[in-house]
Amino acid sequence: MRFDIILHSLGYLLRAAAVTVALSLAGIALGFVIGALVCAARRSGDRFLRRLGGFYVSFFRGVPLLVQLLFIYYFLAEYGLDVPAVVAAIGGLGLASGAYQAEILRGALNATPAGQAEAATALGFAPFDIWRRILLPQALRIAAPPLINEFILLLKASSLVSVVGIAELTRVSMNIASMTYRPFEAYLAGGMIYLAINLCLAAFGAFAERRLAAGGST
Amino acid sequence: MSFAVLLHYLPSLIAGFGVTVLCWSAGSILGLAIGFAVALLNRLPAPPLRWLLRAYVEILRGTPFLVQLFLLYAGGPYIGLRLSATAAGILGLGLYSSAYFAEIFRAGFAAVPQGQIEAAMSVGMTPGDILWRVTLPIALASTVPAIVNMLVILSKETVVLSIITVPELMYQMQTMAAETFTAFDAIFAMAIFYWLLVEAVSRVGRRLEIKLTAFMAREASA
Numbered sequence: 001m002r003f004d005i006i007l008h009s010l011g012y013l014l015r016a017a018a019v020t021v022a023l024s025l026a027g028i029a030l031g032f033v034i035g036a037l038v039c040a041a042r043r044s045g046d047r048f049l050r051r052l053g054g055f056y057v058s059f060f061r062g063v064p065l066l067v068q069l070l071f072i073y074y075f076l077a078e079y080g081l082d083v084p085a086v087v088a089a090i091g092g093l094g095l096a097s098g099a100y101q102a103e104i105l106r107g108a109l110n111a112t113p114a115g116q117a118e119a120a121t122a123l124g125f126a127p128f129d130i131w132r133r134i135l136l137p138q139a140l141r142i143a144a145p146p147l148i149n150e151f152i153l154l155l156k157a158s159s160l161v162s163v164v165g166i167a168e169l170t171r172v173s174m175n176i177a178s179m180t181y182r183p184f185e186a187y188l189a190g191g192m193i194y195l196a197i198n199l200c201l202a203a204f205g206a207f208a209e210r211r212l213a214a215g216g217s218t
Numbered sequence: 219m220s221f222a223v224l225l226h227y228l229p230s231l232i233a234g235f236g237v238t239v240l241c242w243s244a245g246s247i248l249g250l251a252i253g254f255a256v257a258l259l260n261r262l263p264a265p266p267l268r269w270l271l272r273a274y275v276e277i278l279r280g281t282p283f284l285v286q287l288f289l290l291y292a293g294g295p296y297i298g299l300r301l302s303a304t305a306a307g308i309l310g311l312g313l314y315s316s317a318y319f320a321e322i323f324r325a326g327f328a329a330v331p332q333g334q335i336e337a338a339m340s341v342g343m344t345p346g347d348i349l350w351r352v353t354l355p356i357a358l359a360s361t362v363p364a365i366v367n368m369l370v371i372l373s374k375e376t377v378v379l380s381i382i383t384v385p386e387l388m389y390q391m392q393t394m395a396a397e398t399f400t401a402f403d404a405i406f407a408m409a410i411f412y413w414l415l416v417e418a419v420s421r422v423g424r425r426l427e428i429k430l431t432a433f434m435a436r437e438a439s440a
Contacts (some may be wrong), residue, residue, distance in 0.1 A: 062416040063409045067388070071405045137328035140304040152280075153233040163381060170285055177292060184293030187285055195280040202280075
């Protein structure tokens with residue numbers, strides 16, 4: 001094994017890791033917005049909207065992410081839309097993550113006792129205030145650990161974006177592997193960087209969980 | 219996409235689906251076996267072994283499946299591991315899923331009430347008998363939903379094998395798309411196909427789950 005190769009290209013790998021983190025952050029943020037909308041649709045009184053939300057979750061959780069990513073690329077090409085690859089990649093990650101986050105949020109809202117909203121209604125809170133002051137703070141506390149978990153999953157899933165040519169961590173590992181003819185060292189280094197990021201995220205998740213739990217008891 | 223084109227490529231698509239099913243089933247069985255072994259070894263009172271197993275699980279769960287596949291298929295020959303694409307795909311799927319299965323089994327073992335084991339000891343069962351007749355049945359029954367869920371996830375992960383040129387369905391479909399310039403139709407068909415497949419597998423899984431855990435419900439109500 002030749003670890004001097006890794007050391008030599010560590011700068012590229014770290015820059016690529018930053019791209020991976022940025023892609024995942026953008027994907028999770030877009031996914032949260034989509035997830036909140038889909039969750040609202042699934043909880044709405046309108047039957048059509050509920051069906052639509054259910055269909056969204058079923059489709060985006062049922063189709064492999066690689067197929068979704070390629071679908072977006074070919075769809076854009078078919079209709080002549082010239083969108084930068086990065087935008088398409090973030091869109092793909094966000095659409096897929098939205099389905100999972102919708103379910104996380106739905107579960108968290110279901111776990112919030114109905115009596116809370118009823119009590120707020122009885123006290124004369126406006127519907128928006130009930131959301132902002134009663135439901136969301138409690139739901140987000142429940143949803144935080146699974147959301148961090150979803151972020152870790154998305155960070156790993158973002159490796160698939162390499163297939164469509166974005167210079168994130170996996171793609172740069174591939175490039176280093178083919179430039180140096182040392183694929184073992186290159187992928188090992190790439191994998192270890194993913195692992196380091198994910199362990200940090202998991203540690204942050206555990207910390208956040210403790211803090212939120214402490215807040216809940218007071 | 220014309221019907222004639224599809225008909226022409228039908229044999230290779232069917233063959234591709236066969237490889238998909240092969241990789242999925244063989245990878246899952248391998249993952250279940252390794253995962254079960256890891257969970258069992260984890261119960262031994264040997265801290266260094268436990269740390270090693272913990273590292274195994276964390277490394278496999280903390281790195282992307284695609285990177286693991288590249289390491290195995292492209293990096294393998296550099297450490298003397300020469301595998302065909304399909305073999306690397308099955309081994310990769312097995313190793314990747316084994317970490318998740320190990321966690322599922324670990325949770326299953328943790329869910330066995332201590333009182334059951336104490337009761338078995340007090341009626342004089344041997345440690346082997348307790349494991350085989352008390353711990354395992356209870357632990358395994360409680361893991362069925364999580365295992366079914368993981369199998370569904372793995373059925374989707376097989377698509378990633380196309381990147382290391384395993385000739386499964388996605389790979390065959392992309393070959394067809396490249397040769398006939400029907401990329402959009404092909405990928406659209408793939409999305410619908412996998413969606414239906416995953417829905418069907420989930421449904422069958424839920425049925426199986428109800429059947430396999432029926433005795434638990436009976437016990438709970440009795």
